Amino acid sequence: MAQQRWPVSRRTILRGTVAAGVLSAGAVAGAPGFAAPPGRRVAVLGGGVAGLSAAHELVERGFEVTVYEARALGGKARSVGVPGTGRDGRPDLPGEHGFRFFPGFYQNLPDTMRRIPVPGNPDGVWNNLLTVPEARFSRRDSDDILLALPDSITAAQATPDSIRETLAATITTAGRMPPAEAMFFANRLMVFNTSCDARRFGQWEHTSWFDFVRGHERSHEFRALVSRSLTSIMVAAKENLASTRTIGAMGEQFLGNPLGLGNDGGLDRVLNNTTNTAWIDPWVAHLRGLGVRFQLDARVTELVVRDKRIQAARVNSGTVEADYFVVALPVEQARKLWSPQVLAVAPELAAMDRLLVDWMNGIQIYFRTPLHISRGHTAYVDSPWSLTSISQNQLWTHKLPSFGDGSVADCLSVDISDWHSPGVLYGKPALECTHEEIFREVWAQLSAHLNDREQLIRPADVHSWFLDPGITWQGQRNANADPLLINTAGSWDARPNAHGAIENLFLAGDYVRTDVDLATMEGANESARAAVNALLDVAGSSAPRCRTFQLRRTPELEPLRAVDTDRYARGLPNMFDDRT
Incomplete structure (x- = not known):
């Protein structure tokens, strides 16, 4: 596709004049130079989903874009080869930071994926997404729940009665809670779903999810499935910290919209191959074809401020000058750049120090035989480390025997969401376990859930395992190169907008204020x-x-939200909230 040039003002060109002695974006010390028109050069600092998304939108609009990335393009979304495992021309076994998950309510990211061409795919990379038909909620010493997920929506289903009936059935079937507790939870969902924006930001943003669902009053079953599963297992948050506004919005998408009305696709989607093969590599190739430059091994160390603008960025390989700078680094890296000089112009960025990061990293276990656990994701509801998994060979077009030494038939990709609770085998949190201990502990927790009725996994079938390389053992505990932003009640006030007081500085990352308001690929793209x-x-x-998409709200409830606007302004609770 040809690049289209868009006009810029004379004022923009003048203020973008290159300062003497500073290299242009697209060139670092010791690297080939690149002459870009004044006023059009953008340095994107960070090559994860946020950085690649920004580069994509900018280059399509005629800007000259260079992406600077310290490690690998794709960030936490990328797949990682297991070093030294390939044999006889086969690629290394595929590893990853954690399995990819594309809920149907994602809209921004799928829009980008449709614009990444793939031969034979009419909708590009988007066609590499497939809907999984079921989810498994595995309980220790109890019957598991296999929940069928709807694949498509028909007009006949899209009625208020069918929505209410499906919601009730979802809670009853998935929760297996006593009717009174199921009704209570349905009522709490109704409270949130009928809350106006002012109440969501003024009340629910500052209320933890655990308090909202009154977890301290409910049964163990309720806390495990409602309080915990919707936070630490589903979205890597913590029920006693996460805001009701954020978790409630996720419940509004998953449970308040059980038919997936208005979704981009099926409720639960995954890629049909390794992330790099199915998505990241075609994306980078497409961006290169459009003219985006990439500089790897470029770690940003400083932003140089002059006259309330970013004059340059220091990277380990030299100095980068551009007309505009997009910081697309993770929150824990971005806030290292907020020097006294930056904060003097944009003091609001100091609040980012209050944002919390935690760990959610993956381990892949490779098997010599196929697995028959679930045709989708599995949540291990009683696992101390809040484990979730998916078996991948059933979903990929390139089957696992074509990787490694040819003897691997399946891969169970497991996410560890809780690194701080003691495990069942060593009595230590994952944070304090060696890598071998992490594998053995994960195996023990999986076995307790999957082998209590029938033997679904066997030690004899294990070929090998691979822990996220971002986890490194430091002698007494692990370090993590890739922590994750964790939503906390009241954190909205500490999150920045995409643009602030520094005229040519822009922020992109899942910590920036977005409608999805969660550490996700969708948030990064938005x-x-x-x-x-x-x-x-x-x-x-x-x-x-750029078009931006908003989370769906049930339109039939809009009149009730209008009523709640008046009630909140008068200091009254939501009409369905019986809390006194």
Whole structure:
């Protein structure tokens, strides 16, 4: 696709003049130079989902874009080869930070995926997504729940009665809770779903999910499935810390919209191959074809401020000068760049120090025989480490025997969401376990859930395992190169907008204020769109703005939200909230 040039104002060109002695974006010390038109050069600092999304939107609008990445393109989303495992021309076994999960309510990211061409795919990378038909909720010493997931929606299903009936059936079937507790939870969902925006931000943003569902009053079964599963297992949050506004919005998508009405696709989708093969590699190739430059092994160390603008960025290989800078680094890396000089111009960025990061990392276990656990994701409800998994060979077009030494028939990709609770085997949290101990502990917790009725996994079938390389043993505990932003009640006030007081600085990352409001690939992509739109405004560009999508709310409840607007303004509780 040819690049289309969009006009910029004379003022923009003048203020983008290169300072003497500083290299242009697209060139670092010791690297080939690249001459870009004044006022059009953008340095994207970080090559994860946020950085690639920003580069994609910018280059399509005629900007000259260079992405600077310290490690590997794709960030936490990328797949990682297990070093030294390939034999006889086969690639290394595929590992990953954690399995990829694309809920149907994602809209921004799928829009980008449709614009990444793949031969034979009419909708590009998007066609590499497939809907899984079921989810398993595995209980220790108890019957497991296999929940069928709807694949498509028909007009006949899209009625208020069918929505209510499906919601009730979902809670009853998935929860297996006593009717009174199921009814209580349905009522709490109704409270949130009928809450106006002012109440969501003014009350529920500052209320933990655990308090909202009154976890201290409920049964163990209720806390395990409702309080814990919707937070630490489903979205890597913590029920006693996460805001009701955020977790409630996720419940609104999964449970308040059980038919997936208005979704981009099926409720639960995954890629049909390793992440790099199915998505990241075609994306990078497409961006290169559009003219994006990539500089790897470029770690950003400083932003140079002059006249309330970013004059340059220091990287380990030299100095980068550009007209605009998009910081697309994870929150724990981005806030290291907020020097006294940066904060003097944008003091609001100091609040980012209050944002919490925690760990959610994966381990892959490779088997010599196929697995028959679930045709989708499995949540191990009683596992101390909040484990979830998916068996991958059943889903991939390139089957696992074509990797490694040819003897691997399946891979159970497991996410560890709780690194702080003691395990069942060593009595230690994952944070304090060696890598071998982590594998053995994960195996013990999986076995307790999967082998209590029939033997679904056997030690004799294990070929090998691979822990996320971001986890490194430091002698007494692990370090993590890739922590994850954790939503906490009240954290919205500490999260920045995509653009602030520094005119040519823009932020893209899942910590930036977005509608999805969660550490997700969708949040990273949505924030990049907001950053690009702000950049276009500052540049005086006439290019079309990036489209942004909002989470769905049940339209039948809109009149009740209007009523709640008045009630909240008068200091009254939501009409369905019986809390006194």
